[in-house]
Amino acid sequence: MRALTAALLVNLFLVVVGAAGGWHLWRRTAAQADARTITWGGPEREWRDVEGVVRAIVPELGIVVLTHADIPGYMPGMTMGFRLAGAKIPPSLSVGDAVRFTVRGSPPLVVVTAIEKP
Amino acid sequence: MSTLALALRWIHLVASVALVGGAVMLLVAGASDRPTALAWQRRVARAARWLLLVAVVAGVGVLAHQTALLEGRAGAAFEPRALLRVATETQGGLVWLSRLALLALAGFFVSGGLRVVARVDWVALHGETAALAALALALASAAGHAAAVEPGAIRAIAVDFIHLAATGVWAGALPALALLLRAASRESGADARPYAVVAGRRFSRWALVTVIALGLSGVVNATTHIADVAGLIGTTYGRLLLVKLVAFALALIVAARHRRRLLPALSGDAETIGRPAMRRLAASVTTEAVLIAAVLAVVAALGVTPPARHEQAAWPFAFRLATAALERSTEARWQVLVGSQVAVIGLVGLLCVAMLRRQRLRLPLLAGALVLVTMGGALALIPLAVDAYPTTYHRPTVPYTATSIVSGMAVYDEHCAVCHGRSGGGDGPAAPRLPRPPADLRAPHTGDHTAGDLFWWVSHGIARAAMPGFAATLSEEQRWDVINYVRLLGVLETARWMGPTVDPGRAWLVAPDFSYTVAPAPPRSLRDYRGGRHVLLVLYTLPRSRERLAQLADAYQMLTTLGVEIIAVPTDASPDAIKKLGDTPRVLFPVVTDGGLDILSVYRRFDTAPHAEFLIDRRGYLRARWSSRTETARDMNRLLAEIQELNQEKADAPPADEHVH
Numbered sequence: 001m002r003a004l005t006a007a008l009l010v011n012l013f014l015v016v017v018g019a020a021g022g023w024h025l026w027r028r029t030a031a032q033a034d035a036r037t038i039t040w041g042g043p044e045r046e047w048r049d050v051e052g053v054v055r056a057i058v059p060e061l062g063i064v065v066l067t068h069a070d071i072p073g074y075m076p077g078m079t080m081g082f083r084l085a086g087a088k089i090p091p092s093l094s095v096g097d098a099v100r101f102t103v104r105g106s107p108p109l110v111v112v113t114a115i116e117k118p
Numbered sequence: 119m120s121t122l123a124l125a126l127r128w129i130h131l132v133a134s135v136a137l138v139g140g141a142v143m144l145l146v147a148g149a150s151d152r153p154t155a156l157a158w159q160r161r162v163a164r165a166a167r168w169l170l171l172v173a174v175v176a177g178v179g180v181l182a183h184q185t186a187l188l189e190g191r192a193g194a195a196f197e198p199r200a201l202l203r204v205a206t207e208t209q210g211g212l213v214w215l216s217r218l219a220l221l222a223l224a225g226f227f228v229s230g231g232l233r234v235v236a237r238v239d240w241v242a243l244h245g246e247t248a249a250l251a252a253l254a255l256a257l258a259s260a261a262g263h264a265a266a267v268e269p270g271a272i273r274a275i276a277v278d279f280i281h282l283a284a285t286g287v288w289a290g291a292l293p294a295l296a297l298l299l300r301a302a303s304r305e306s307g308a309d310a311r312p313y314a315v316v317a318g319r320r321f322s323r324w325a326l327v328t329v330i331a332l333g334l335s336g337v338v339n340a341t342t343h344i345a346d347v348a349g350l351i352g353t354t355y356g357r358l359l360l361v362k363l364v365a366f367a368l369a370l371i372v373a374a375r376h377r378r379r380l381l382p383a384l385s386g387d388a389e390t391i392g393r394p395a396m397r398r399l400a401a402s403v404t405t406e407a408v409l410i411a412a413v414l415a416v417v418a419a420l421g422v423t424p425p426a427r428h429e430q431a432a433w434p435f436a437f438r439l440a441t442a443a444l445e446r447s448t449e450a451r452w453q454v455l456v457g458s459q460v461a462v463i464g465l466v467g468l469l470c471v472a473m474l475r476r477q478r479l480r481l482p483l484l485a486g487a488l489v490l491v492t493m494g495g496a497l498a499l500i501p502l503a504v505d506a507y508p509t510t511y512h513r514p515t516v517p518y519t520a521t522s523i524v525s526g527m528a529v530y531d532e533h534c535a536v537c538h539g540r541s542g543g544g545d546g547p548a549a550p551r552l553p554r555p556p557a558d559l560r561a562p563h564t565g566d567h568t569a570g571d572l573f574w575w576v577s578h579g580i581a582r583a584a585m586p587g588f589a590a591t592l593s594e595e596q597r598w599d600v601i602n603y604v605r606l607l608g609v610l611e612t613a614r615w616m617g618p619t620v621d622p623g624r625a626w627l628v629a630p631d632f633s634y635t636v637a638p639a640p641p642r643s644l645r646d647y648r649g650g651r652h653v654l655l656v657l658y659t660l661p662r663s664r665e666r667l668a669q670l671a672d673a674y675q676m677l678t679t680l681g682v683e684i685i686a687v688p689t690d691a692s693p694d695a696i697k698k699l700g701d702t703p704r705v706l707f708p709v710v711t712d713g714g715l716d717i718l719s720v721y722r723r724f725d726t727a728p729h730a731e732f733l734i735d736r737r738g739y740l741r742a743r744w745s746s747r748t749e750t751a752r753d754m755n756r757l758l759a760e761i762q763e764l765n766q767e768k769a770d771a772p773p774a775d776e777h778v779h
Contacts, residue, residue, distance in 0.1 A: 003232040003243035010223055010246060051638035053696055053711075056704040065706060067696075069638040077639035079706055096697025098637070 046104045046113075047071050054097045055079055059089055064112070066101070074107060085111040092117070120422075123183040127418035130176035132411055134255045137169040137224070138283075139290020141248035146291065146324055147298065147317035149240050154310035158298050165294075166228040166247065174221050181205060181214045213261035220254035248287075256283040263425050267342055274342050281335035288328040289414075292407035295321055299400035303393055314396065315384045322381055325373065343425035348511030352431030355423045362416040369409040372402055431511045433570075438506035439499060442566040450501035457498025464490030504566070507574035514569050516598035518605060519643075520632035520716040526603030527719070529596050533588060542607035554583045559604050560611045572601045606630065606723065613724050618744040618752070620760045623767060625739035629655075629732070630720050634685065635712040637693070642708075644734065647683060648773060652736050652764055654757075656686040657721060659728035660698060666729060666752070668703035673754050680761045681736070683707065687714045687721075689728060733757075735764050737773050 052068035058081075067079040082103070093099070093115065101115040140162045150156065182195035185204040194200040205211040226232075227247045234240050259265070259278035267274040295318065301307045302314035340350075340359060350356035376399060383395035444451050467487030474480055516522050531540065537552060539545040542559030549556050576597045579587035588597060613627055633643035647653050654677070658667060670677075670684055677684060684707035688695040691714035699705050710717065721732060729746035742760055744752055 001232055003227070003234050003239040003246075004236075006226065006232050007242040007246040010226070010250070014223075053637060055696065055706055057701060065704075067636050067639050067708075070640060079636075079639070079708075094697075095701040096694065096699070 042106055044104065044106045045073075046102060047074060048102045049100050050103060052099050052101055054093060054095050054099060056081075056095060057089060057093060062086075062089065064089060064093070064115070066099070068101075071103065074103070082110070082112045084115070085113045090115065123180065124418055124422065126176045126179040126183065127421060128415050130173055130180055131414045131418055133169045133173035133176065134221075134251065135286045135290040135410075135414065136293055137166055137173060137228075137290065138248055138251040138255055138286030139288070139292065140166050140169065140294045141244045141251065142287050143291040143294035143298075143317075143321065144244045145241065145248065146320050147313065148320075149237060150310070150313045152309045152313055154301050154307040155298075155313045158301050158310070161297060162294050163228065163230065167225075167230075170221060170225050170228055170251075174218060174225075177214065177218055177221070181211065181218075184210065184214070209265065210261040213257055213265075217254045217257050220250050220257070224250035224254065252283050252286050255286045256280075258282060262421055263343055264339075270342075274339075277335050277338045277342070280331060281339055284328045284332040284335065285414075288325050288332065289407070289410040291321060291325075292403055292410060296400050296403040296407060299396055299403060303396035303400055308388075311388070311392070311396070315392075318381060318384060318399065322377055329370070329373075343427055345427045346431075346511070348431035348433055349426035349429070352433050352511060353426040353429040355420065355426040355429065356431070358416055358420050358423060362413055362420070365409055365413045365416065369406050369413065372406045372409065376402060376406075430509075430513065432508045433506050433510045434508075435506060437503040438510060439502040440504045440566065441502060443501055443504065447501070453501050454498045457494045457496070457500075459494070461491050461494030461498060464488070464492075464494055467491075505571075507571060507578075509570040509574045509577070510568050512570035512573055514573075514598050514601065516595055516602065518602050518628065518630055520630050520720040522599045522602045523606050523630055524716050524719045525596070526599035526601070529592060529600045530603050533592070534600065537585075542604070552584050556583070556585070559607045561608075569601055569605070572604060573597060576600055602630075606720065610723055613740070613743075616724075616740070616743045618742050618749070618756070618760070620733065620741045620763045622763055625735060625737060625741060627740040629734040629738055629740040631738075632717045632720070633713055634687070634708070634710040634717065636696075636708045637711045641713070644685075645738070647734075647736065648738055649736060650681075652682045652761060653734040654682055654684045655717075655721065655732040655734060656684060657689055657718065657725075657730045657732075658686055659689045662746070663729045666746075667699070667705060669752075669754055670707070671703040671705045673758075674707055676758065677761070680758065681765060682761055685710065687717050689718060689722075691715045691718055733760060733764070735767075 050068055050071055052066035054064055055067055056065040058064075062084050063081045064084060065079060065081045068077055070077045082101075085104070097117055099115050100118050102113045103110045104113045105111055144159060144162055147155075150159075181204070182201060185197075185201050186192050186195040188194075188204055188208065189200050205215045224247050227243055227250070232239075232243060234243060256279045259275045259282055262278065264274035264278040265271055298310075298314050298317055302310045307314075344350050344353075344356055344359065350359065380395050380399040380402065383391050384399070386392045386395065444454060464487045467483060467490060471480055471484045471487060474483065530538075535546055536548045537544075537546045537556040538559055539549070539556075544556045544558040546556065575585065576592070577587055577589040579585045592600070609627055616627065629644065631644050633641050635641045644653060644655075654670075656663075656667075656670065667686070670686075674684065686695075686705070686707060687710045688698070691710075692698060693711045695709050695711050695714075696705075699709065721730070724730075724732070724740075725743055725745045725747075727745040727747040731744040731752075732740055733742040733744075735741050741764065744757075
């Protein structure tokens with residue numbers, strides 16, 4: 001084989017391998033990023049027994065603000081407001097209560113379906 | 119085993135570098151039809167085959183050694199499955215595998231099986247060899263220290279890539295050049311002499327460019343892996359680098375002689391000047407190549423030595439140079455000023471010597487200039503010398519956190535307070551009986567000493583002051599805890615003057631880090647806000663703080679918008695803090711339910727009022743303090759104005775922890 005032909009073929013080969021490798025790497029990084037982000041929409045899911053503490057109650061809106069632990073596959077621990085299913089807030093609930101609650105829905109449309117003091 | 123591994127790395131490196139350089143040298147010299155030149159080209163091409171074989175074999179050896187290390191048993195080095203696992207599943211292994219594959223591709227070109235029909239084939243043949251081999255060599259950067267740099271691994275790899283490629287292109291060409299020059303300097307090689315002269319000149323120009331690239335990338339590499347002078351002379355990595363630099367400098371001196379003396383002489387009369395010069399040049403280039411091989415041995419060693427940045431530097435001298443002394447003594451300032459000017463005059467003298475043509479004046483002028491430089495230097499540097507110890511540049515292994523300070527406080531009260539006093543004033547009950555009064559730890563001078571100095575004193579004591587060492591009684595962690603506490607004691611006095619107003623551009627008081635939990639959310643620490651948000655740390659007592667908390671709760675959204683997080687700690691550190699706050703006002707910022715005790719133990723040293731607020735900027739500095747003792751009510755707009763002040767500041771102070779005294 002002529003040296004020039006060989007050099008051109010090898011370079012072509014390297015470009016193809018490099019592009020394939022880059023594509024593979026990119027796909028992998030993208031897949032990892034996907035695994036970290038919340039999938040909005042999609043089928044309805046449920047997270048049971050999430051620990052939280054009640055920070056505020058807004059009965060007129062049917063909302064409780066909870067500081068909660070990590071919700072795996074949904075969000076890290078933070079303070080945020082949750083709507084209660086049926087907008088019924090248990091009358092015994094008060095600020096500072098440690099609670100366990102169940103979130104249900106397809107993010108970001110989720111509601112708290114159960115909340116109880118352990 | 120490790121000597122063998124080092125030898126394998128070195129052999130691999132030398133062979134790879136010479137493989138790249140050989141092909142480059144052929145390209146630089148160009149094609150020729152002179153018999154001696156053709157013989158040389160064949161010789162280089164033959165050598166390339168051997169070099170490639172050696173590089174691959176040694177490379178596989180390195181990979182096998184790596185496998186044995188990773189698998190934790192020597193036998194794994196000879197198991198194909200273990201080798202394959204390491205080669206395909208670790209980043210280092212993948213890089214080595216790709217490099218070996220590139221070398222194998224290069225083998226296709228050095229094998230001699232390809233037809234060379236036209237000149238373009240010849241260029242393609244050697245160009246492709248050079249490119250593949252250089253890529254294989256430079257890719258090693260992705261498996262070395264550069265790949266572990268955090269953050270900025272990509273940049274570090276890119277710089278190291280250039281460094282390695284330049285090494286191959288320049289240093290690797292030296293043996294081939296030496297061969298050509300030797301062949302052409304013989305009587306029988308006279309036909310190739312013009313070819314060799316041209317090759318030498320072209321290479322010289324080529325070398326200048328690559329050596330500059332080598333130097334620049336080397337400087338960047340060094341600053342990536344070595345933090346400071348202490349790292350350079352106090353760690354194995356730094357010392358190896360110094361050895362490398364000396365060998366490299368020698369090679370450069372040899373190279374400079376080539377450019378200035380031998381290259382111009384090549385075109386002289388063949389019998390009397392040209393040929394002897396070429397012989398000398400051949401010998402000298404060989405010397406240069408040997409020096410570079412020594413440099414590569416150091417490079418192989420550097421590759422398996424942890425970078426200085428990750429090591430504790432052992433300072434070898436009993437003194438260090440610090441400008442701290444200048445801030446207190448006018449006399450010292452004058453001495454440094456005068457001394458440095460004398461030294462500058464001396465340097466100007468040296469410059470004159472270098473440019474002077476008259477031989478007779480040179481020697482006396484040189485002597486005078488040297489005396490001035492030495493005297494001036496000594497005069498200027500002596501006031502800057504400060505006592506130093508082997509641990510002077512050790513970085514604290516325990517960070518400056520509330521938890522560590524609290525542990526240090528207990529150790530201090532037990533072991534140190536008897537002489538230094540409970541609050542560090544040097545007035546403990548045992549102090550009057552000592553030969554020398556114990557140091558006042560509240561005095562600002564503790565800022566002159568590094569944390570490593572304190573570590574040395576706490577560990578080994580100070581004999582002349584009858585201070586005992588605690589290396590035997592306290593663990594290393596406990597000693598760092600005490601130092602963290604002493605660091606706090608050292609700033610308390612000055613911190614007392616900090617008021618509610620931010621002093622623009624003056625960030626000096628490092629806020630001790632702390633971690634806290636708002637159950638059941640995962641724990642967070644002050645450090646997490648670094649580079650992101652300012653923190654308003656609120657120490658509150660109910661019921662008197664209720665009104666203020668309501669104010670903060672109302673303004674919380676505004677504060678968040680301005681980049682502030684509020685962290686509230688009840689002074690009773692109650693785990694029921696949220697319950698006690700009740701439902702009005704609606705407090706939604708973090709109220710610490712766990713970890714509050716350590717925060718209180720430390721931050722109440724700054725202010726003991728029932729309600730105190732600390733504004734900590736996003737670089738981790740404590741910038742303003744507001745206490746219910748000095749002002750009963752605080753205007754929210756003033757707080758917002760202070761925060762705006764912080765937001766408009768340029769980030770010029772280093773992040774808080776770099777600032778260790």
